[in-house]
Amino acid sequence: MNLHKNHWLLFSVTFFVFVGLSLIIAIFPAMWVQDNSEPLPGAVPLTALEREGLGVYVAEGCVACHTQQVRPLEMDQAWGRPAAPGDYAYVTPLGVWAPYAPAVLGSERNGPDLTNVGARQASDVWQYIHLYNPRAVVPDSVMPAYPWLFDRVADAPPGKAVPVPAAFAPKDGSKVVPNARGEALVAYLLSLKQVSLTAAPAAEAAPAAATSAATEAPGTAPATEVPAAAPPAAAPEAPAAETPAAEAAAAEPSAAEVPAAEPSAAEPAAAEPVTQGAAAATTGSATTEAATTEAATAEAATTEAATTEAAQPAAPVEWDEALGESTFMASCAACHQATGQGIVGAFPPLVGNAVVGADDPAEHIATVLYGKPGGGVIDGVTYTSPMPPFAAQLSDEQIAAVINHERTSWGNSATLVTPDAVAAARKAGQ
């Protein structure tokens, strides 16, 4: 019995030790994880079209440059709350030729994380233009163009043609219409929205109180009108906690052990009870600064509101310019562009825009809060692409700051708004 002389012994030891270690470090953990990653209670499975889109996503190699994996790190807060195993329960194999769950977590971010892109860039028109040629809407993008996801036709059915800017449109004047694969891919991208770790299935609106300090509850629709939630730790009986998914999430150390994720979740809610509903509605698109400066802005706003009830305060409005700019860049610039010029024929300019320049900001606030579902006529130009609502994603402070940013940038100079005015508009409803 000598490893140096008995080759079959040497080969067997080499082989079986490796197989044994593989079982311990990979195969058994994979089996365990698979059995303990129930879908989150609020999650909905992909539709047939969205699954087809996932197939396109994989076939085109989108996973090479885009992650769908938010780490429990401060720098990743821009993309959403930390990912939980249950987030991926519906990412399942696409067919017999690749009977494995698609590798959507990714390993590189040459492009942004797409975990929450459906909420962040909810406009299908934007997605189509961006896929047809990314540089049409993001001048510095290095993403490939995907013209093969579109047909070029002489006559497009009404509402089907993608309003590609002239510089990028076909030179022969033909119309650009998404083909089946293009439509599937966009349906899939728009389906990418983080669901709350604690939200109950659609019907029974559960309290949005976090079950643990680290489990932020972004994207909770304000429609549930959470009465100023109990302190995070005091909600042990939340129904969602009973489900296996929530248990897995709670037991999952990646969500619980890293302290970096905690302050942002707890702070705004605890610091300022008045804004609690809004803080709970803050989505992952809120940047780091947004989370930290929020409380301060809110405080300033409430003092102001105490003195004047009017939507337009007489005293000069103090607002957080950095928050305004960062929120604009994160939520608005994709369509309206960093220059505020919009995209001709697709997204209206904010420069010289009558609504943005109006003395009465009511319509401006309403547009940001509730969007324009059917597009509309703006300054004499008809836009078919819908403007998405931001009521569920942005806090009053963020909306006020972003409106003020728009009203004071690119040569615009209009009256400013306070978070209180936004809150009032929010309360008044659509």
Add this chain to the structure above:
Amino acid sequence: MAQTSPVLAVKRPLTVSKTSVEPVADSDKRWTSLIYSYAGAATFWLIWGTLVGLYLSYKFAAPDVDHISWLSYGRLRPVHTNTVFWGWSSLAMIAAALYVVPRTSMRRLWSYPLAWVAFWLINVSVLAGDVMLMAGINNAGQEYREYIWPVQLVFAVGVILVAYNLARTIADRGIEEIYISNWYIMAAFLWTIPLVVFAYIPFYQQNAISQTVIQGYYMHMGVGMWFTPFVLGLTYYVLPKLLNKPIYSYSLGVLAFWAQLIFYTMIGAHHFIFAPTPWWIQTVAIIFSVAMIITLAAGTGNFLLTMRGEGRTIARSYSLPFILAGVISYFLFSAQGSLEAIRSLQGIWHFTNYTVAHSHLTMYGFVVLLIWGALYGLLPRLTGHEPPAFWVGVHFWFAVVGLTLYSFALMIGGSVQGLSWMSGSPFIESVKAMASFWLWRAVGGTLMFLSHIIFAFNMWAMRPRAATSSAAAPAATEVAQ
């Protein structure tokens, strides 16, 4: 010091004259043509795979250079990685193993027909896999296993046939002990075959988190349990052979072998640190990543101590510089990998281009340089024809300088990317910041690709043909100036 040496002379020439290898003792035409075919096919895949890689690097500067689906970034990226893994590196290593294993076993290769069947299976699978990737057919986007299972099955059968062939050759060996090279080379097969089988069994990869657990395991072992032990095994033969002295310590080699098996197998999860996979797997991976320093120190120490005092021999050889550079890369950049696994550093560098730099420093700086050292060291002994030493030198410097530019650009750029994300700037700022680094990467990549063209030319110069050593002698002493 009576004799003037070009290395030590005050007035140094641009190049040092290189010594030529001794004539071939026993030439077996069947053997020569088999090995040269493997190496030749590998060279073809090197040119194709790195041409694709080079084109991709240009796309970062000119994303609208083409609008053809088959040439789009997302589809070509796996063509690049899979071609250089399975087409170039694997075939080239097998070519060298088909020389080393019979030599160290003092036997002829067990079966030539089997080796030829494997040759065609592997080449056909890489060709079919690449075409499918370009057509948009891939294996659920899983990195380094993008070939769908029917294609990978053909590849695996080829690899199993080679493994069986080599195992039978070793079993039939003419000496009592199994030389350390054959430990490593056979282990590469015995580890990679179950690895690929585990990676392609679907039933525990049915949602994206369980798939991720296997992905980390697979993508790491695919490199570390195949290329690493394989080239180390080759080097345990080639280095002592070229230096004409025994390896410094046989026991260190054995220690590094077992350390490789125990430590390396456990560290795959460090590719998904902070992912929602079980935290304990990630921690185990980090601990064993750090433990890999033992394996590294034992392995590289052994090689460097073997090379100690042989500076002049190395300078006067055209193949040993590749091996010296490869061994140094092995230590430096594997250690870099251990560092990257630590959570605080991983926080900055994960998802950035730093990772791309690391994978090239290891796969290219370590594995590929050692493969070239082995091919330049072994093929002339087989065919009786040496490559022009000057052009081997040009190949070496283009490859090394190119890789340095490539990887430093991406390491600095990757750090800038990570810091940009940490500062909370809009994402597009990190894309803008990368522009100049991506350009430098393309420059480095161009040099690397040129070095591959020169390598192909040198391969042509080493081809087996009738006229032997007489023609080779003058070429070997060729000196510029």
